[in-house]
Amino acid sequence: MFETLTPAQPDKILALIDLFREDPRTRKVDLGIGVYKDAAGRTPVFGAIREAERRLLADQESKSYLGPVGDVGFTRAIVKLLFGPSADTSRIRACQTPGGMGALRTLLQLLHRAKPEATIWTPQPSWPGHAGLIAATGLATRSYAYFDAETHDVRFDAMIASLKTAAPGDIVLLHGCCHNPTGADLDLAQWGELADVLTDRALLPFIDIAYQGLGEGLEQDAAGLRSVFAQVPEMVVAASCSKNFGVYRDRVGAAVIVGRTSGQSEIAAAQLLGAARSLYSMPPDHGAAAVRIVLSDAGLRGDWEAELEGMRRRMVSLRLGFAEALQRQSNSTHFAFVARQRGMFSRIGATADQVYRLRKEHAIYLVEDGRINVAGLPEQRLDEVARAFVTVLGKPPA
Ligand SMILES: Cc1ncc(COP(=O)(O)O)c(C=O)c1O
Structure with missing residues (x-):
């Protein structure tokens, strides 16, 4: 063999x-x-996570299965962190995943099922993990202009020009903040302009956000994502808690879907859970439970x-x-x-x-x-x- x-x-x-x-x-x-x-x-280890783990050990009464959706208190809290405490969440569905990678993988699988002929566009350059994950799902991939190695800034005009060549229904992978590997991010005006192009050309934004709170601040780092959410009919988000909660090896993340209607989001979320079930069955509980405890206790x-x-x-x-x-x-x-x-x-x-x-x-x-x-x-x-x-x-x- x-x-x-x-x-x-x-x-x-x-x-x-x-x-x-x-x-x-x-x-x-x-x-x-x-x-x-x-x-x-x-x-x-963050002090707040250590304390949450202590409480978890003391209070947890069962380790029975939670199912592929994971800890719903965790996903609710992460959705608030990403979209803001007063966002209208009626079209948002989320599931807990094993890290940001688990979120990327399950969402890619879902998108492949929804539209196998779509191309996913990634920035040039991007985090190397993206290419392997995309290859595993079989979606076609192309890159869009992003980083100018001379000026070390974003080539925004070239980026928009690349994206204008994408076909309707294509997917655009975007780093929510703290672009990996370049550290060069869009400003808020550019996010707004980008959201217009995504809407006009019927492109699906796929935001990978793995560093919220480590760039300009918790709220500022989500501002691009929120401005896209305010404008586009549909989007998906892969969030990682590895860095901003320091729970790298516990594997904590969330896959988020925003559909055109609440009904479409519901159907897509059920398919997402099916993808999770066939990939890893269920996410690990411990780290996400600790993150939930931190986010739901004012002191922590x-x-x-x-x-x-x-x-x-x-x-x-x-x-x-x-x-x-x-x-x-x-x-x-x-x-x-x-x-x-x-x-x-x-x-x-x-x-x-x-x-x-x-x-x-x-x-x-x-x-x-x-x-x-x-x-x-x-x-x-x-x-x-x-x-x-x-x-x-x-x-x-x-
Ligand atoms: C841009 C980006 N996305 C996703 C991930 C994956 O994070 P996780 O360790 O939570 O799977 C990383 C990790 O380095 C990353 O840099």
């Missing part, structure tokens, strides 16, 4: 974890995998928001500090984009060869496409790291 198989391509981002762990150099710097890190390099929610805001501010200040250090080391404002962008990631503009040299010569680990995780920058050694980047990348024009 297995003699027919060829070795699988290793996941390049996950492979970095092992390489980093095995590197004996004490001053090594991990800017690779996309997890938040505090100043001590730890990925902490306040603690969670404060901790999340602290993480966000730390990343904004690391961005500023690193951009300034890069300016000092290069005598150029070329790297100012690092301070301008938001979320965990920026693309620093390194080739695969330069990424390899940074690792070999300076023990600085980043993803092959030049993506850096700003949360991994060592606060006290920003000039040292910036010097290594400038040495390897070469001095940009002043």
Whole structure:
């Protein structure tokens, strides 16, 4: 049987974890995998989640099945977090999923069932996980213009021009905030213009939101999604709680459907649960139950928001500090984009060869496409790291 198989391509981002762990150099710097890190390099459990887990252990009376929809208190709370506390939820249906990936996968399966001939458009570049998930469902895929590697900003006009070539009924995958891997996001006016194009051309927005609260703030990071919701007749959303609740390994996410009518949403949601049933049966309970407890208790929610805001501010200040250090080391404002962008990631503009040299010569680990995780920058050694980047990348024009 297995003699027919060829070795699988290793996941390049996950492979970095092992390489980093095995590197004996004490001053090594991990800017690779996309997890938040505090100043001590730890990925902490949120205090509010720890307390919610304590309550869960004390109060949970049964571990009987909840069914493919998962914890409905959790999904109700996530819908509020995404769409706002006063949103009209009559056309919204949601189910709990194993992480954001589970949400993406089940929604893609649903869309394939609804319209197998549709093409899904993804930004150029996008998070590499998208391509594998789309391939697994068999939907055709194309990319739309998104990031300008010269200016490090969104190529908004080119993006709109690409999307105007899509056929009615095609699907457009959008990063809700903190674009991975570039850190370059649309502003609110651009979201509005985009929503017009999506509506005019009958394209289905598919918003992947995995970093709410880590860009500009909890409300601000959902503003694009909310402006699309206010305008379009139909949309889907894949939400992840991995980063903003720190529950990575517990696998917590939600798949959300907005149909034209409440009746259509109901039918689509039932089909979504069918897809979930055939893929993984039911989502794991623990992490989602902890998130529900946090979101439904005013005290814990306040603690969670404060901790999340602290993480966000730390990343904004690391961005500023690193951009300034890069300016000092290069005598150029070329790297100012690092301070301008938001979320965990920026693309620093390194080739695969330069990424390899940074690792070999300076023990600085980043993803092959030049993506850096700003949360991994060592606060006290920003000039040292910036010097290594400038040495390897070469001095940009002043
Ligand atoms: C853009 C994006 N979407 C989805 C995910 C998946 O998140 P999860 O770990 O919850 O499956 C990630 C994780 O890195 C991501 O960056």
